[in-house]
Amino acid sequence: MMTPLHRKLLIFTVILAAIMELIDISIVNVALSHMSGNLGATLEDTSWVITAYAIANVIIIPITSFLSANLGRRNYYIGSVILFTFCSFMCGHSSNIWMLVFFRFFQGIGGGALLSISQVVVFELFPKDKQSTAGALFGAGIFIGPTIGPTLGGYITENYDWPWIFLINVPIGILVMISCYFLLREPSVKPEVTKVDWTGIALLAIGIGALQTVLERGEVEDWFETRYIIVLTVIAVSTLLFFIYWELSIDKPVVNLRVLKSKSLSIAAILTFVTGFGMFISIYITPVVAQRLLSFSPYQTGLLLLPGALFALLALKTCGTLLQKGVSPVIIIAAGFLLFIYFNWRMSGMTLNTSASDVATSLIFRALGMALLTVPLTMLAVSSLDDKDVGQGAALNNMMRQLGGSFGVSIINTYVAHRFSAHRNELTSNITPYNVIAMDRINGYIKYFQSKGFAYNEAKLKALKLTENIIMRQSSLLSYRDAFFLVGLFFVVTLPLLLFVMNKSKKAKTNMIISDH
Incomplete structure (x- = not known):
């Protein structure tokens, strides 16, 4: 029988795990340029650090219920915590961008269970008449994670170094692991264990993986002007259509689309x-x-x-x-x-x-x-x-x-x-010789640079460059x-x-x- 203290401790533990997983969605956003410079990679390649995690999350989330039933919820959850923590450690010690992307993907695989099963546990620990309170409590964790991610990432990046964005997960992961080992139990009503729908899992992983890659990389690669984006689009569409057909045609699908x-x-x-x-x-x-x-x-x-x-x-x-x-x-x-x-x-x-x-x-x-x-x-x-x-x-x-x-x-x-x-x-x-306001502004810039000791031609070039920068900033603002x-x-x-x-x-x-x- 779980004591009130143990119940509160387990609730705190699983919500902390969910927050940790959600923080990692957004914590890297403000540190990409630092990673790029440190690892000698382009900013486009470094953005795969975000892409890999997103792909892994979207693949694992819809099959978490299936994996939990077949592997045992306690084993699956603790195993996911171990995987997430180990991959966080390896991300922080990556020596090149593709090593970081590799471990970031498997960090996302482990993180899928931290969100899904944590919510299950929180609701089980509340009585039926307090379920909306449980929803609000877990909702706070869901909201806090992505919100404080950029703040925490910015602070770590400015005061320490980007690897600590990942290494900070290690002590938290170990604490969650220990707490769950002693407190987490299997549900009182165990779900039915079914035959593994390997075909469905494979189709989902390939289809969602290809789709996510197209979505994340399409704009950078100029969409269908790039061959691999075209190939991945065809793979995503055909595989996901077959996945829908397959899941609707078998008795025990990994994702029950009939709902x-x-x-x-x-x-x-x-x-x-x-x-x-x-x-x-x-x-x-x-x-x-x-x-x-x-x-x-x-x-x-x-x-x-x-x-x-x-x-x-x-x-x-x-x-x-x-x-x-x-x-x-x-x-x-x-x-x-x-x-x-x-x-x-x-x-x-x-x-x-x-x-x-x-x-x-x-x-x-x-x-x-x-x-x-x-x-x-x-x-x-x-x-x-x-x-x-x-x-x-x-x-x-x-x-x-x-x-x-x-x-x-x-x-x-x-x-x-x-x-x-x-x-x-x-x-x-609008920058034409007939636009009096624009010409007055440019002439004002020229006079300013001349007052700083520059010759007329050099001052004019600097004035035009300044005008271009202003246009770029204003265009960016209007587009956002x-x-x-x-x-x-x-x-x-x-x-x-x-x-x-x-x-x-x-x-x-x-x-x-x-x-x-």
């Missing part, structure tokens, strides 16, 4: 995809804007996210209370969407003079929106599923969030590049403003889907996340 017949799950999956789209894009481009255009340091950029994180913790608690009192998840989801729309509207109006406090205030609305979406979307997803299908439904919904993020980052990179070219051409076209507006538009367009599930019971199933999320 998507549920209208609630299908709509929740779309909304979760859009949520992942917005969440990952905002956490990806906000640091870029802050550092490249607003001249914040990595650490200062990370600090922008902290006020929002604090408000989000309060929102998560409020969300849990509302759900427990019977407020419909649909209403809370609508509020979350509206807050996120407002965040994107604010960010789409920023200027080069936007202050840190203005950005931090905007990020508070983002944080509140995300906090109100974390638990209710999962509740909506599984609200009409049979108990035996709840685990698979939650896992599919979670995968949609990851895919939304991958699609989002890929789409936004391409979109920003196109909008940058359009804005640059538009601004450059367009990006935020586009994300907000996605939320606006998909919000009406909630009308199709408005008649669902106010109190969705709350035992759903006693399954793999």
Whole structure:
């Protein structure tokens, strides 16, 4: 019999493990340039450090329920912690970029269980009438991880060195390992052990791996102008189509796609995809804007996210209370969407003079929106599923969030590049001898450089170069403003889907996340 102290310790342990896994999604974002210089790799090659982890996560998450049932939840979880911790150690001691990418991939494989099974354990340790409290508690961990990742990464990068971004996981992983060894038990009702669907696993791994690579690398490689992107696209499409056919034609699939017949799950999956789209894009481009255009340091950029994180913790608690009192998840989801729309509207109006406090205030609305979406979307997803299908439904919904993020980052990179070219051409076209304002500005620059001792011709070259730099910065700003507006538009367009599930019971199933999320 588990004592209250042991119960609290286990809850803390598994949430800590989930936070550790989620931190590693975003902690490297602010350190890529340091890794690139230290390992003698291009920034494009170094970005595979992010890509490898994302591919591994998306492959492993939908089959976590299957692996847990067949290997034993305790064995699978502790084994995943060991794999994650060992690969974190090896990432920190990598001597070249491809060694780092290799261990980063397997770190992501181990990390998939840390998120999925941790949630299962938290919900099992709460009584039925406290399930929404458990959802809010775990939701705090889900939210905190990606939020503090850039802050922690910026601090470590500025004050120590990039390997410590990975090495910091080692002592935490060892503590989690020890705690779970003594406290974690198998579930009271063991899931059915089935024959391994090796074909399904292989098709999923190949298809998702190819798709993720196309999404992550397509913009860098100029999409279908590159042969390997074309080949991987064909592989992804054909393999995933065959995967769908295969999983629907066998009795014990590794991923039960039949659960998507549920209208609630299908709509929740779309909304979760859009949520992942917005969440990952905002956490990806906000640091870029802050550092490249607003001249914040990595650490200062990370600090922008902290006020929002604090408000989000309060929102998560409020969300849990509302759900427990019977407020419909649909209403809370609508509020979350509206807050996120407002965040994107604010960010789409920023200027080069936007202050840190203005950005931090905007990020508070983002944080509140995300906090109100974390638990209710999962509740909506599984609200009409049979108990035996709840685990698979939650896992599919979670995968949609990851895919939304991958699609989002890929789409936004391409979109920003196109909008940058359009804005640059538009601004450059205004620099003509007939534009009095532009000519006065350039002549002012020439006089300034002449006052510093430069000859006229040299001063003119410097003035033109300065003008070009200003155009580049302004074009970048306008393209990122367009990006935020586009994300907000996605939320606006998909919000009406909630009308199709408005008649669902106010109190969705709350035992759903006693399954793999």
